[in-house]
Amino acid sequence: DGGITQSPKYLFRKEGQNVTLSCEQNLNHDAMYWYRQDPGQGLRLIYYSQIVNDFQKGDIAEGYSVSREKKESFPLTVTSAQKNPTAFYLCASTAVTLAWDEQFFGPGTRLTVL
Amino acid sequence: ILNVEQSPQSLHVQEGDSTNFTCSFPSSNFYALHWYRWETAKSPEALFVMTLNGDEKKKGRISATLNTKEGYSYLYIKGSQPEDSATYLCAFGGSYIPTFGRGTSLIVHP
Numbered sequence: 001d002g003g004i005t006q007s008p009k010y011l012f013r014k015e016g017q018n019v020t021l022s023c024e025q026n027l028n029h030d031a032m033y034w035y036r037q038d039p040g041q042g043l044r045l046i047y048y049s050q051i052v053n054d055f056q057k058g059d060i061a062e063g064y065s066v067s068r069e070k071k072e073s074f075p076l077t078v079t080s081a082q083k084n085p086t087a088f089y090l091c092a093s094t095a096v097t098l099a100w101d102e103q104f105f106g107p108g109t110r111l112t113v114l
Numbered sequence: 115i116l117n118v119e120q121s122p123q124s125l126h127v128q129e130g131d132s133t134n135f136t137c138s139f140p141s142s143n144f145y146a147l148h149w150y151r152w153e154t155a156k157s158p159e160a161l162f163v164m165t166l167n168g169d170e171k172k173k174g175r176i177s178a179t180l181n182t183k184e185g186y187s188y189l190y191i192k193g194s195q196p197e198d199s200a201t202y203l204c205a206f207g208g209s210y211i212p213t214f215g216r217g218t219s220l221i222v223h224p
Contacts (some may be wrong), residue, residue, distance in 0.1 A: 004157070033211070035214075040123075040216065041216060042118070042203070042213075042214040042215050042216040042217065043203070043214040044214075045211060048211060050210075058211070090157075090158075097210045097211070098145075098210065099145030099146045099207025099208065099209060099210060099211075099212060100145060100146035100163055100165050100207055102148070102160040102163055103148070103150075103158075103160065103205075103212070104157075104160075105157040105158045105159075106157060107156070107157050108157070
């Protein structure tokens with residue numbers, strides 16, 4: 001079955017550490033996205049990538065970094081520069097980057113900073 | 115940052131009740147309006163994508179309407195069932211990347 005996988009499901013980090021969240025898709029989609037959700041907030045865009053080896057900052061990119069070396073993979077690194085990283089992180093993909101294109105989501109990673 | 119508002123924030127109904135909620139969005143630069151259903155412990159799943167003013171979409175007991183001129187969309191659930199309990203997200207497509215609202219949390223009591 002085609003879909004998006006994210007790992008790990010839960011992640012605990014000590015302050016000052018960088019951590020990397022994995023996102024893999026086998027839908028053959030060109031575009032991939034990272035969102036962050038906080039309690040009472042909508043999904044906020046961190047980064048997106050329309051094609052391999054290219055990515056763009058979203059609304060809240062500070063303290064995060066990404067790479068897109070393969071079409072299937074779009075890992076997100078939460079760096080120590082991110083002031084408040086505890087949140088739920090969702091990865092998504094679309095066939096192409098168009099406003100009317102349905103987004104397919106992974107199951108999410110919950111990150112907690114200890 | 116675009117303003118996409120959903121109301122109410124949460125809703126409790128009894129099984130069999132019909133209910134509706136609203137998504138408000140900018141009335142300019144409209145390309146698409148998405149509705150997603152997000153059940154607890156699952157991934158959000160697309161319900162509808164609407165692109166034309168006056169669009170109406172239906173899937174079983176759930177339907178949606180779109181008014182792009184005044185900037186709102188309604189989602190209706192007829193005869194709510196406990197399995198309809200979820201957060202319903204709308205997303206406004208005013209550019210390549212949609213902007214999400216905060217969602218409406220629906221709980222249907224048996």
